[in-house]
Amino acid sequence: MNEHLRRSAADLAADIAARRISSEEVTRAHLERIEAVDEEVHAFLHVDGERALAAARDVDARVAAGEPVGPLAGVPLGLKDVLTMRGAPTTCGSKILQGWHPPYDATVTRRLLEAGLVVLGKTNMDEFAMGSSTENSAYGPTRNPWDTSRIPGGSGGGSAAALAAFEAPLTIGTDTGGSIRQPAAVTGTVGVKPTYGGTSRYGLVALASSLDQPGPCARTVLDAALLHEVIGGHDPLDSTSIDAPVPDVVGAARSGDVTGLKVGVVRELGGAGYQPGVQQRFDEAVALLSSLGAEVVEVSCPSFEQALAAYYLILPSECSSNLAKFDAMRFGLRVGDDGSRSAEEVMNLTREAGFGDEVKRRIIIGTYALSSGYYDAYYGSAQKVRTLIVRDFAAAFETVDVLVSPTTPTTAWPLGERVDDPLAMYAADLCTIPSNLAGNASASFPVGLAPEDGLPVGLQVIAPPMADDRLYRVGAALERALTEQWGGSLLDRVPERAEVSA
Amino acid sequence: MSAAVMDYDEALAAFDPVMGLEVHVELSTASKMFCGCSTAFGAPPNTQTCPVCLGLPGALPVVNRTAVESAIRIGLALNCSIAEWCRFARKNYFYPDMPKNYQISQYDEPIAFDGWVEVDVDGEPFRIEIERAHMEEDTGKSLHVGGSTGRIHGASHSLLDYNRSGVPLIEIVTKPITGAGARAPEVARAYVAHLRDLLRALGVSDVRMEQGSLRCDANVSLRPDPAAPLGTRTETKNVNSLRSVERALRYEITRQAALLREGTPVTQETRHWHEDTGTTTAGRSKETAEDYRYFPEPDLVPVAPSREWVEELRATLPEQPHLRRKRLLAEWGYTELEMRDVVSSGALELIEQTVAAGCAPQAARKWWVGELARRANETGSELDALPISPAQVAQLQQLVEAGTINDKLARQVIEGVLAGEGEPAEVVESRGLAVVSDDDALGAAVDAAIAANPDVAEKIRGGKVQAAGALIGAVMKQMRGQADAARVRELILARLG
Amino acid sequence: MALTPEDVAKLAALARIDLTGEELQHLAPQLEGILEAVASVQQVADADIPPTSHALPLTNVFRPDEVRPSLPREDVLAGAPAAEEDRFRVPRILGEEA
Numbered sequence A: 001m002n003e004h005l006r007r008s009a010a011d012l013a014a015d016i017a018a019r020r021i022s023s024e025e026v027t028r029a030h031l032e033r034i035e036a037v038d039e040e041v042h043a044f045l046h047v048d049g050e051r052a053l054a055a056a057r058d059v060d061a062r063v064a065a066g067e068p069v070g071p072l073a074g075v076p077l078g079l080k081d082v083l084t085m086r087g088a089p090t091t092c093g094s095k096i097l098q099g100w101h102p103p104y105d106a107t108v109t110r111r112l113l114e115a116g117l118v119v120l121g122k123t124n125m126d127e128f129a130m131g132s133s134t135e136n137s138a139y140g141p142t143r144n145p146w147d148t149s150r151i152p153g154g155s156g157g158g159s160a161a162a163l164a165a166f167e168a169p170l171t172i173g174t175d176t177g178g179s180i181r182q183p184a185a186v187t188g189t190v191g192v193k194p195t196y197g198g199t200s201r202y203g204l205v206a207l208a209s210s211l212d213q214p215g216p217c218a219r220t221v222l223d224a225a226l227l228h229e230v231i232g233g234h235d236p237l238d239s240t241s242i243d244a245p246v247p248d249v250v251g252a253a254r255s256g257d258v259t260g261l262k263v264g265v266v267r268e269l270g271g272a273g274y275q276p277g278v279q280q281r282f283d284e285a286v287a288l289l290s291s292l293g294a295e296v297v298e299v300s301c302p303s304f305e306q307a308l309a310a311y312y313l314i315l316p317s318e319c320s321s322n323l324a325k326f327d328a329m330r331f332g333l334r335v336g337d338d339g340s341r342s343a344e345e346v347m348n349l350t351r352e353a354g355f356g357d358e359v360k361r362r363i364i365i366g367t368y369a370l371s372s373g374y375y376d377a378y379y380g381s382a383q384k385v386r387t388l389i390v391r392d393f394a395a396a397f398e399t400v401d402v403l404v405s406p407t408t409p410t411t412a413w414p415l416g417e418r419v420d421d422p423l424a425m426y427a428a429d430l431c432t433i434p435s436n437l438a439g440n441a442s443a444s445f446p447v448g449l450a451p452e453d454g455l456p457v458g459l460q461v462i463a464p465p466m467a468d469d470r471l472y473r474v475g476a477a478l479e480r481a482l483t484e485q486w487g488g489s490l491l492d493r494v495p496e497r498a499e500v501s502a
Numbered sequence B: 001m002s003a004a005v006m007d008y009d010e011a012l013a014a015f016d017p018v019m020g021l022e023v024h025v026e027l028s029t030a031s032k033m034f035c036g037c038s039t040a041f042g043a044p045p046n047t048q049t050c051p052v053c054l055g056l057p058g059a060l061p062v063v064n065r066t067a068v069e070s071a072i073r074i075g076l077a078l079n080c081s082i083a084e085w086c087r088f089a090r091k092n093y094f095y096p097d098m099p100k101n102y103q104i105s106q107y108d109e110p111i112a113f114d115g116w117v118e119v120d121v122d123g124e125p126f127r128i129e130i131e132r133a134h135m136e137e138d139t140g141k142s143l144h145v146g147g148s149t150g151r152i153h154g155a156s157h158s159l160l161d162y163n164r165s166g167v168p169l170i171e172i173v174t175k176p177i178t179g180a181g182a183r184a185p186e187v188a189r190a191y192v193a194h195l196r197d198l199l200r201a202l203g204v205s206d207v208r209m210e211q212g213s214l215r216c217d218a219n220v221s222l223r224p225d226p227a228a229p230l231g232t233r234t235e236t237k238n239v240n241s242l243r244s245v246e247r248a249l250r251y252e253i254t255r256q257a258a259l260l261r262e263g264t265p266v267t268q269e270t271r272h273w274h275e276d277t278g279t280t281t282a283g284r285s286k287e288t289a290e291d292y293r294y295f296p297e298p299d300l301v302p303v304a305p306s307r308e309w310v311e312e313l314r315a316t317l318p319e320q321p322h323l324r325r326k327r328l329l330a331e332w333g334y335t336e337l338e339m340r341d342v343v344s345s346g347a348l349e350l351i352e353q354t355v356a357a358g359c360a361p362q363a364a365r366k367w368w369v370g371e372l373a374r375r376a377n378e379t380g381s382e383l384d385a386l387p388i389s390p391a392q393v394a395q396l397q398q399l400v401e402a403g404t405i406n407d408k409l410a411r412q413v414i415e416g417v418l419a420g421e422g423e424p425a426e427v428v429e430s431r432g433l434a435v436v437s438d439d440d441a442l443g444a445a446v447d448a449a450i451a452a453n454p455d456v457a458e459k460i461r462g463g464k465v466q467a468a469g470a471l472i473g474a475v476m477k478q479m480r481g482q483a484d485a486a487r488v489r490e491l492i493l494a495r496l497g
Numbered sequence C: 001m002a003l004t005p006e007d008v009a010k011l012a013a014l015a016r017i018d019l020t021g022e023e024l025q026h027l028a029p030q031l032e033g034i035l036e037a038v039a040s041v042q043q044v045a046d047a048d049i050p051p052t053s054h055a056l057p058l059t060n061v062f063r064p065d066e067v068r069p070s071l072p073r074e075d076v077l078a079g080a081p082a083a084e085e086d087r088f089r090v091p092r093i094l095g096e097e098a
């Protein structure tokens, strides 16, 4: 494997800025890696090598000219296919958007390009970000680099797998109910869901507007923080964007000091029903935090029991409305326009042909939950549960600085196991959903491999809104201590991929 | 299908009409409700669109502050309460001219609610209660191709232009209007006219019904008597002029009355007004109507206008139109009839500005409602769109009063000003239109007229002074209207007296 | 509550998805299972709890009324399934007007 592939984004950027290596060379190495392993992993839906190399050469030229460049300039990156980028297709993993080239850049995309990051391509995902396994992609599933018979998590399985397969040092994810954190957990990578409003949703194809949030995915805590800083901050194009500076996430990631930090273990997220190896690694990590000077207490958030139910009403409701625009009139797929059918018939046929099963399930549930006569019982009640969850968090953060839990109840499961069992699939997001409902900051960090299956386990850290820096403080403390304990990064233990060709 | 109708007087003798009016007003903001695209009218198709107003995946709305201010000012002018906290909502239904397949509107939390207006119906006040005024966005426009008439029915396909998509709208909804009786259509017309004047005075909209910047949907139902419960209503759309408001309601009342008389229940439905035939036809019935599945718009945060902001906006409100009209009536000494003509020809502001420029109110009224209204009518333009200013009209009147020109010449001066020949004084100069009062020039013309009309001259000599008119006319004709008529008369009488 | 294939067909019509009979049979029990699982929200949702629509309490986010450049029309129509006379071409619309 090329020497550049295992290095952190921070190191690569420093070497590029110091002209010890060129961005072109780093980019080329990653494009070759994608070429070699992505047929098996299938982390990418679209790769534009020419464009990436041109962008890399542009950074190299700016460095050579002595121009100041950002702290991640020249580093390759994979962009989840739910964010728009001019000159590239955006499919959201759906047939209905096959071949659609958006005429505008998402704010996140624009900030990445302005900061000199080199976009390699678009990463695979569950269709419209609905799923926890990336099996709902209309373009075929992504495989987990730890065990290619298993799922890489979802919806951002492509972004997580690209990191674990060393196809990119950085990727962007989006998190509606755990789509950044759960894939991070099952692939042994770092994934952060910023405070709702901390990163812009402009150009992020909406699943559930009140829950969606883009965030950084990386192999190290510092890399995630550097990427967070690039994409974060106020955006006047997003009404829900917070008009305040990004918390000092990079400083926190460099510090990793948890002395005196009050850590609350959420009683409702753990114990019975959790895979023993997951619980074991989680408990060990909490003990480690304690040994590093954190003060650990147990905290109860009783309303979390209802979070999953509330989420699976709020999300489908918003998504049934957000996905109405996919109607064959202005963009995307059009089916059955034979000159005899009406616009309404063509809409019906196109949506039937263009959407996958899970998308249809959620649209119909949402249509039901919002319809007159059912609104109060379903959508209305779910909104009340949301209030209770916000209150539980507020009460917890009165006494602790951060909350922790396992990121997911289990490690990666075999492909196909939950495809036609929606409720089992939904359970994967049990621990991650409350943060989306409350809008606070949340992240997953790798804390080892479950003894029974040798697969990665993630620990979730939750911080109050706009206290994203605390996530990185905890993540960096764990990373430092565990790397020392393991004698290297967890990802050193990912099985070598047989590189098909070079 | 042309439904049977009952004679109007007969219908009103048998039934009591109850109306509800929904008026949509396009605001005249520079940019759209949720994006920076221009709202300018008449641009080439799809040139004023962006990811937001095209509803492209990923795009997000951001509220136009001026649109919110206009909504609050409209609410205040309608004597409404202004919400302390309200949200936008999504109204979900599929329609190709609505890009997102939901309209961002307001549902159970309108920005303004519980107001009233007093309108003038043939000189009598009539109070109309306002239910709400809320903010929403307009849709795109479809062009139906392949049908014989350009109508939706029978078309083979449609072409969509999204330039109007996302233009800010305010929807103003009345409470049920009762007690109007036979005057219901007139009350409705007076109400829409009142809104038009009010919105124009607020400066928030162009209020051009013919361009669709003010649109009215008229609900009406009939009941046997005012004590009976409300009957089944119909909602008539596409009512695009003041005259249509009155006609459409009159038609719908007579149609429903005919149905009820023969024992057929009225169907609750949307109906379309056809200006050409003066009738309404049924649209989709409400049974198959959409369930709009309203819910709070998650892409927008709530609007919570501070009381200070509301009071600041209240301070910008113009005088209420009916109060202003009363005040000006007294100040200018017009009759009720004269005032009504002024208002209906859209000349009120213009006259006010002309008077402010120093013109006598009656003279200002004469020019605007007479000569200028006639010319606007001929060219099909609005009075205020004529290329003559109130200051120029005041100047014209000054020239008349100074005797430089007479009324007849003034009409030619107006023609010159409208043709872009400059200020009235310049037109007088360049066209050589000044009245001649020079005795030498007039004397020669008078002598010629006497010589040409000896019998008339004889009558005057015999004491029939009123016969002088014929000679004055002859002089005027000879001098192409530019003679000072009073001086000509003096000269004639001096010669023949 | 029982969700029949007919109920699902009605919802699908409202959502403009032309589901096949086979799909209706397959989806109805799945959707019913989901609805049963989420119905528990009704038990905790007391009348005195205010609903939360937005996670964070922001209000009054506005933009100034300023015109910004629109997209070039080529870009607007580039993604259209069909275009004609500088407009989006769509199949005939079943209108309100009869």
Ligand SMILES: [Mg+2]
Pocket: B105, B136, B171
């Ligand atoms: Mg409306």
Ligand SMILES: [Zn+2]
Pocket: B032, B035, B036, B037, B048, B049, B050, B051, B052, B053, B054, B166
């Ligand atoms: Zn726009």
